[in-house]
Amino acid sequence: MSPVAGFKRKLRRISRLWEAQEYETALTEVDALLETWPGNPRLHILRACLVQLQEEDSPYELTEAREALEQALQLDEDSAAAAIELGYFLDNVEDDPREALKAYAKGVATARQLLIDGLIGQAKAFLQLEKRDEFLRCLQEILHLAQFERGPRRSKAEQAGADVVFTSPSGPLYAIDLKGRYGKQIQDLLNELAVDSSA
């Protein structure tokens, strides 16, 4: 069996142990995997979660959970899963919503960027396959998400100077500044829409 196949098989076993609420055994298995794959952020996240689920006589300290999440973020600073899990830990376990907000902000921003990136790719694929309705649904979701990339909703004066202004079905007006991170790609998709409409 290849190392990767072996790794996946062990992850499946950990998942089964987790479902069976055998958290101590699951954590032992995760620790064993970490010996071979210390650079895997997901394993550190699993470790953090399982440490919190141990029973009273467990030798593990809760500080190890936070350390594991911070390690996951050191290994992959773009890990939305690690940042969001850290947010929950800071809020629920350390009762520190202020610190949790920082972690959530990072995780949410990363996840949103990944989602927009994926949707742009998906929209382009739908266009190639001439699936207009699906393309439009993607575009709608992209535009909705992209507005949050620029911070809070702007004033009417700022909106007036924006590249694109939309009225949402629910009423409020919002604007997209296409100069942002995804500006060019979104503009390309909108151009396709214009070409498609004029055909």
Place this chain on the structure above:
Amino acid sequence: MALDTDIANDVIPGSLKRLASYHSDYGQKTYKEIKDLAAADPPDMKARQMKKLIEQTERLQQKSKGRPS
């Protein structure tokens, strides 16, 4: 999902019971009692903290769902 009738001590795992935010005097309260106290005006801070621990436990226990077995 934690049931309203679940007793806090039965849900919260031992490791989380070591925390300062775990309150043993609330350990025999049900999830519903804790939720009600947490939502009261002014909110019962002990209940708020216990509610967080219950909900964290629930989240973590559910994390295995949906993964390939």
